[in-house]
Amino acid sequence: MWMVNVRSPHGARRLALGMFALLLAVLLLFPGQSQGLLDYLDGPVGQLVRLPLEAVSSLDQGISAMWQQYVSLQHVADENRRLRQEMDWLRGENSQLREAAAATQRLTSLLHFKEQALPAMVAAQVIGRDSSNRYKSVILNIGESDGVQKDMGVITPAGVVGRVVKTTGATAVVLLVTDPNNAIAGLIQRTRDEGIVEGVPQGRARLKYIPMLSAVKEGDRVVTSGLVGGFPRGLAIGTITTIDREEGALFQTAELVPEVDVNRVEEVLVIQSPHGQSAESPARPEVGGKAKL
Amino acid sequence: MKKFLVYCGLVLLLVPVQTTLLPHVAIWDIKPDLGLVLAALVGVLAGELEGLVVGLAIGWILNLYSAGDLWLNLVTTGGAGLFAGLLARQVAEITPTILSVGLLLLSLAGGLVAVFSMRHSTMSDTWWMVQFVVVPQACFDAVVGAALLWVVQQRLVVPRFGMLDRYS
Numbered sequence: 001m002w003m004v005n006v007r008s009p010h011g012a013r014r015l016a017l018g019m020f021a022l023l024l025a026v027l028l029l030f031p032g033q034s035q036g037l038l039d040y041l042d043g044p045v046g047q048l049v050r051l052p053l054e055a056v057s058s059l060d061q062g063i064s065a066m067w068q069q070y071v072s073l074q075h076v077a078d079e080n081r082r083l084r085q086e087m088d089w090l091r092g093e094n095s096q097l098r099e100a101a102a103a104t105q106r107l108t109s110l111l112h113f114k115e116q117a118l119p120a121m122v123a124a125q126v127i128g129r130d131s132s133n134r135y136k137s138v139i140l141n142i143g144e145s146d147g148v149q150k151d152m153g154v155i156t157p158a159g160v161v162g163r164v165v166k167t168t169g170a171t172a173v174v175l176l177v178t179d180p181n182n183a184i185a186g187l188i189q190r191t192r193d194e195g196i197v198e199g200v201p202q203g204r205a206r207l208k209y210i211p212m213l214s215a216v217k218e219g220d221r222v223v224t225s226g227l228v229g230g231f232p233r234g235l236a237i238g239t240i241t242t243i244d245r246e247e248g249a250l251f252q253t254a255e256l257v258p259e260v261d262v263n264r265v266e267e268v269l270v271i272q273s274p275h276g277q278s279a280e281s282p283a284r285p286e287v288g289g290k291a292k293l
Numbered sequence: 294m295k296k297f298l299v300y301c302g303l304v305l306l307l308v309p310v311q312t313t314l315l316p317h318v319a320i321w322d323i324k325p326d327l328g329l330v331l332a333a334l335v336g337v338l339a340g341e342l343e344g345l346v347v348g349l350a351i352g353w354i355l356n357l358y359s360a361g362d363l364w365l366n367l368v369t370t371g372g373a374g375l376f377a378g379l380l381a382r383q384v385a386e387i388t389p390t391i392l393s394v395g396l397l398l399l400s401l402a403g404g405l406v407a408v409f410s411m412r413h414s415t416m417s418d419t420w421w422m423v424q425f426v427v428v429p430q431a432c433f434d435a436v437v438g439a440a441l442l443w444v445v446q447q448r449l450v451v452p453r454f455g456m457l458d459r460y461s
């Protein structure tokens with residue numbers, strides 16, 4: 001019977017190379033099956049890793065908070081934080097009101113229209129960033145056990161943050177709007193032209209597939225179109241800064257600055273159902289806890 | 294058993310360090326890939342087989358907290374452990390300088406595989422990633438790896454796996 005002696009350098013080398021070759025073959029020939037096999041283990045391992053992750057994250061947040069309060073005046077810092085939250089909320093509300101005004105203009109000829117439904121959301125905290133430098137994503141402290149699933153939209157009151165691409169039992173990974181692998185259906189608020197918002201490696205985003213006849217200009221705001229994906233219509237994505245019109249091209253492309261500074265985001269809302277519940281006026285979400293809205 | 298527990302502890306601790314603490318020390322938004330550095334160190338100090346196994350475990354766990362593909366993390370981190378072990382057998386003594394050169398090459402290779410397997414709109418985006426992410430990260434990994442090896446050599450006595458077999 002052939003056996004490998006792992007104590008001998010040659011045996012260990014042969015075994016390691018064989019294992020690596022086998023792994024490569026399995027991953028390339030059966031990508032779905034190998035992913036599915038490991039998915040079974042993701043849940044328990046995710047719960048196990050959650051403990052040190054949350055401990056370090058809360059320690060990190062505690063130290064950051066203490067540092068900020070000692071460096072700057074405590075009352076000023078508190079007031080600043082409150083005003084920033086207020087400003088974010090008002091910015092989001094402003095965007096929704098603009099969208100509502102545009103919709104009202106278009107719908108004045110209609111006698112009956114459905115009351116706009118509010119999305120069902122759950123609040124979450126950002127506890128980490130992508131483990132590699134190649135992707136722009138954040139890690140949330142809620143996961144499958146809190147009802148979070150892949151492709152759900154993630155926002156702050158100011159606008160779109162990204163969408164969930166991966167979940168474990170206790171955490172979720174959100175691909176940010178500035179990542180080149182992300183694509184969100186967008187709409188230019190003034191001209192009503194639709195396109196796809198993609199991230200660019202430099203940390204901004206671009207709106208692609210704008211019709212050549214569109215009268216888009218710098219300063220136009222881009223919102224979610226609500227046609228596909230986990231976002232309702234009218235959430236702010238960003239503001240157009242430059243427009244690229246190439247001769248002979250079929251479409252225009254515009255670069256935009258995201259509405260949310262995704263590098264500093266700390267609390268977010270996960271949209272569990274874009275058209276979940278109907279209400280007369282939006283309730284202000286209490287950010288920071290795991291409260292379902 | 295003790296070694297297994299040490300590796301488990303290291304892998305579990307690696308996740309919060311890599312995802313929560315390292316972003317604070319990022320330079321121009323680039324942080325070192327501690328998973329790759331650790332896998333390579335294990336490969337160098339304990340041999341290619343342990344390097345591969347620990348690298349695969351690190352790649353899988355870190356992949357749970359990254360938007361990247363599973364195969365990419367497994368292949369790059371596991372491969373780093375394996376090839377670090379194989380390369381370490383070719384030199385008589387591992388110094389921080391030699392390790393940093395090896396890590397630079399391994400990190401560059403892993404980064405290039407990852408970037409060219411990603412979907413980018415234009416070639417200029419791909420080159421931007423190579424220029425401003427892959428190369429700086431490889432340099433960062435090399436420096437961190439060399440520093441870690443220097444600390445290990447100063448504080449611990451770790452016999453390299455296979456050295457006695459090789460010269461006996």
